[in-house]
Amino acid sequence: xxVERGYLxxxxxxxxKIAARVILTHFVQRCGGTEAIIIVIPTAxxxxxEVGPMYKTLFDALxxxxxRILDIRTREDADNPASSAVLEGATxxxxxxxxxxxxxxxxxxxxxxxxxQQAFAAGVNIAGTSAGASAMSYEMIAAGQSGMVPSPNxxxxxxxxxxxxxxxxxxxxRQRTRIGRLITVVMRYPHLxxxxxxxxxxxxxxxxxxxxxxxxxxxxxxxxxxxLYTDIHEVAPDRLVSALGVTVHILTHGYRYHLDTRQPSPxxxxxxxx
Amino acid sequence: xxVERGYLxxxxxxxxKIAARVILTHFVQRCGGTEAIIIVIPTAxxxxxEVGPMYKTLFDALxxxxxRILDIRTREDADNPASSAVLEGATxxxxxxxxxxxxxxxxxxxxxxxxxQQAFAAGVNIAGTSAGASAMSYEMIAAGQSGMVPSPNxxxxxxxxxxxxxxxxxxxxRQRTRIGRLITVVMRYPHLxxxxxxxxxxxxxxxxxxxxxxxxxxxxxxxxxxxLYTDIHEVAPDRLVSALGVTVHILTHGYRYHLDTRQPSPxxxxxxxx
Numbered sequence: 026x027x028v029e030r031g032y033l034x035x036x037x038x039x040x041x042k043i044a045a046r047v048i049l050t051h052f053v054q055r056c057g058g059t060e061a062i063i064i065v066i067p068t069a070x071x072x073x074x075e076v077g078p079m080y081k082t083l084f085d086a087l088x089x090x091x092x093r094i095l096d097i098r099t100r101e102d103a104d105n106p107a108s109s110a111v112l113e114g115a116t117x118x119x120x121x122x123x124x125x126x127x128x129x130x131x132x133x134x135x136x137x138x139x140x141x142q143q144a145f146a147a148g149v150n151i152a153g154t155s156a157g158a159s160a161m162s163y164e165m166i167a168a169g170q171s172g173m174v175p176s177p178n179x180x181x182x183x184x185x186x187x188x189x190x191x192x193x194x195x196x197x198x199r200q201r202t203r204i205g206r207l208i209t210v211v212m213r214y215p216h217l218x219x220x221x222x223x224x225x226x227x228x229x230x231x232x233x234x235x236x237x238x239x240x241x242x243x244x245x246x247x248x249x250x251x252x253l254y255t256d257i258h259e260v261a262p263d264r265l266v267s268a269l270g271v272t273v274h275i276l277t278h279g280y281r282y283h284l285d286t287r288q289p290s291p292x293x294x295x296x297x298x299x
Numbered sequence: 300x301x302v303e304r305g306y307l308x309x310x311x312x313x314x315x316k317i318a319a320r321v322i323l324t325h326f327v328q329r330c331g332g333t334e335a336i337i338i339v340i341p342t343a344x345x346x347x348x349e350v351g352p353m354y355k356t357l358f359d360a361l362x363x364x365x366x367r368i369l370d371i372r373t374r375e376d377a378d379n380p381a382s383s384a385v386l387e388g389a390t391x392x393x394x395x396x397x398x399x400x401x402x403x404x405x406x407x408x409x410x411x412x413x414x415x416q417q418a419f420a421a422g423v424n425i426a427g428t429s430a431g432a433s434a435m436s437y438e439m440i441a442a443g444q445s446g447m448v449p450s451p452n453x454x455x456x457x458x459x460x461x462x463x464x465x466x467x468x469x470x471x472x473r474q475r476t477r478i479g480r481l482i483t484v485v486m487r488y489p490h491l492x493x494x495x496x497x498x499x500x501x502x503x504x505x506x507x508x509x510x511x512x513x514x515x516x517x518x519x520x521x522x523x524x525x526x527l528y529t530d531i532h533e534v535a536p537d538r539l540v541s542a543l544g545v546t547v548h549i550l551t552h553g554y555r556y557h558l559d560t561r562q563p564s565p566x567x568x569x570x571x572x573x
Contacts, residue, residue: 173473268549269563275542289543
């Protein structure tokens with residue numbers, strides 16, 4: 026029997042926590058509903074003592090069997106076998122928002138970081154919001170600025186947790202006008218897809234790399250596979266970058282995308298009208 | 300002998316008027332330099348009595364032979380043969396900023412409006428900045444809002460002066476985050492190209508439809524010729540619009556684009572480095 030990896034659920038931040046809670050409910054169902062055992066990792070946050078319990082309350086209210094907080098604040102915590110042991114039996118892991126560089130530099134290569142990767146490979150689902158979404162990719166947007174037009178100075182890269190190697194994930198996308206920095210990184214790494222997630226919007230990546238949009242906003246996919254030319258190799262850091270032949274898709278709730286074929290498709294067709 | 304139409308120079312607003320004045324100088328040279336006779340039409344502006352003389356001072360300082368202000372403020376002015384006569388002998392026409400709906404609804408179908416079209420067809424060059432750029436197209440963005448993601452409510456359309464039928468022109472593009480409204484209109488009119496001009500940036504359209512970027516910002520071209528799907532026909536006005544398979548080009552100074560072939564190309568190649 027082949028073991029499938031888990032589902033990956035990057036969320037663009039500010040997911041609804043009060044009303045229909047569509048994204049969080051979806052994640053709970055994906056993790057087994059009343060049998061779900063979810064581990065909240067608030068390491069990205071500057072206030073883990075608040076954010077951890079907040080998500081525990083949320084997941085408990087959504088009817089999971091158990092929510093555990095894995096409150097890793099240092100590299101020493103991350104290398105402690107007791108931390109890693111908290112993951113045992115988990116069906117889902119939730120990475121909170123905060124600073125993705127903090128999250129990645131504390132976890133990456135640590136005992137717990139490796140355990141997260143192994144758990145994911147063994148079928149545990151992983152959701153992450155805001156910084157927790159950005160940190161999922163291997164090439165990670167570590168920091169940056171708002172702006173519509175690509176420019177080298179708009180973005181700094183780092184190494185993420187490596188849960189997907191096909192894409193680079195950005196968040197608060199529409200709300201913070203991050204198209205410029207996402208196109209910049211796709212020009213730098215043209216083999217990778219750029220995924221820009223609006224707030225309260227997620228792209229669920231299934232084990233077979235089929236994806237689906239969930240939430241109230243939109244997802245922008247930036248695909249450079251037909252790229253004709255960019256001058257990013259020669260422009261000064263404060264100048265604008267050219268980009269000829271970029272393919273863009275804007276997807277909303279229910280729309281699908283496949284990371285392998287790079288094909289988008291509409292939500293299930295509605296009955297014919299008119 | 301075939302008469303070629305003039306060059307069209309839509310400018311994204313806020314063109315440099317103090318330092319190198321690259322765009323305005325280019326337009327003056329295109330119109331004949333010391334032999335240029337330029338007609339300034341401040342009809343779009345709410346303060347034509349200030350904007351007209353300001354541009355006259357600018358063009359005079361750039362060494363033209365003559366600058367005339369054609370101060371049309373009403374439809375009656377526009378139908379007055381004396382207004383139309385001001386265009387005689389012109390080598391260039393300059394449309395100021397302001398409100399493109401004012402400009403278009405005062406000029407379109409009037410005697411002077413028709414004379415402008417005839418002059419253009421006979422080889423007179425036309426530049427327009429901000430509202431004056433938007434008003435050049437046949438399908439015109441009349442008004443709208445900022446935003447990154449397409450949505451029907453972001454934009455209202457109107458009828459422009461019809462100097463180009465291939466494109467829809469938007470301005471202050473990066474500075475006012477207008478990608479959402481430009482993608483919206485291209486979804487509504489998928490056969491038309493969307494051209495988004497940053498401030499202090501122009502796209503010169505030659506009589507053969509070859510284009511060149513001039514200025515300090517960038518030009519975004521939105522091309523729906525490979526469009527796979529959009530739901531704009533069925534979404535409510537306040538909802539987000541999907542757009543699958545949109546091609547985007549980001550061009551900077553010196554880059555070229557051809558409206559007929561829809562092919563972008565880099566600026567003239569620099570000597571090899573490294």
